Amino acid sequence: MTQQAIFGISVLFGLLSWGIVAKQYIWPALRDRPLVDALRPLLVFHSFRYIGLTFLMPGVVSSDLPIAFAGPAAYGDFITALLAVIALFLLPGVLGIVVTWAFTIVGSLDLINAFIAGNRVGLVPGQQGPMYFVPTVLVPLLLITHGLVFRLLLRRARSGRGGVVS
Numbered sequence: 053m054t055q056q057a058i059f060g061i062s063v064l065f066g067l068l069s070w071g072i073v074a075k076q077y078i079w080p081a082l083r084d085r086p087l088v089d090a091l092r093p094l095l096v097f098h099s100f101r102y103i104g105l106t107f108l109m110p111g112v113v114s115s116d117l118p119i120a121f122a123g124p125a126a127y128g129d130f131i132t133a134l135l136a137v138i139a140l141f142l143l144p145g146v147l148g149i150v151v152t153w154a155f156t157i158v159g160s161l162d163l164i165n166a167f168i169a170g171n172r173v174g175l176v177p178g179q180q181g182p183m184y185f186v187p188t189v190l191v192p193l194l195l196i197t198h199g200l201v202f203r204l205l206l207r208r209a210r211s212g213r214g215g216v217v218s
Contacts, residue, residue, distance in 0.1 A: 055176055055177050055178060056177070058177070059177040059187075059188065062188035063187060063188055063191070063192060066188050066189055066191070066192030066193070067192040067195070067196070069192070070192045070193040070196045071192075071196055073193075074196045074197070074199075074200065078197075078200065079200060082094075082200065082204070087149075087204060087205075087208045088143045088144040088148075090204050091139075091143065091152055091201065091204060091205075092140065092143065094197050094200060094201050094204075095136045095137075095139050095140045095143075095152065095155070096136075096140065097197060098132060098133060098136040098155070098159060098194065098197065099133050099136045099137050099140070100133065101129040101130070101132050101133035101136070101159070101194070102129065102130055102133045103129070103186070103190075104125055104126050104127075104128070104129025104130060104133075104186070105126045105127075105129070105130055106126070106183055107121075107122040107123075107125050107126040107180075107183060107186075108122055108123070108126045112181055112182060112183060113179065113180055113181045113182075113183050114178065114179040114180070114181055116179060117175075117179040117180065117181075118173040118174075118175065118179075120169060120172075120173045121166070121169045121170050121173050121175050124162075124165060124166070124169055125162075125166045125169070128158075128159075128161075128162030128163075128165065128166065129162060131158060131162070132155060132158055132159035132162055135151060135154055135155035135158060135159070136155050136159075138151050138155075139151040139152040139154075139155050149205070152201065152205065153205060155201075156198050156201040156202055156205070159194070159198055160195070160198045160202075163191055163194055163195055163198070166187070166191070167187075170187075
């Protein structure tokens, strides 16, 4: 089996496994909470995306990891982590909801872009070194939790409360 096939299977199993966890445990714990109370643990989780900066550390990742992948992936994660922390501080206000929207749009696009960039530069999974766990274990959970954030925000917006809970 090729490295790319193993990588793809790992990502798919990550999505499947975390999807089950989200459906069985995370969503039931969040769905009936007020919006801000449901968003906070998801934002705290995403505040750890500073870990993506590790893609810029030779010795942790292979020195031949293409910077065309590593740079955008690292800084996209870091910007997303900053937005998550800013949103946490601004909630429950309207500005907190606006920043939460920005966080989840930017963060989702960052993850999608990383997969596209990795494919475009011919990324070999071994070039990621120990950071291999990020796209295979962590990114599937990040994608799923972004989906939950979108679901919470859209549900609240459709309810006519404009996304803000008093």
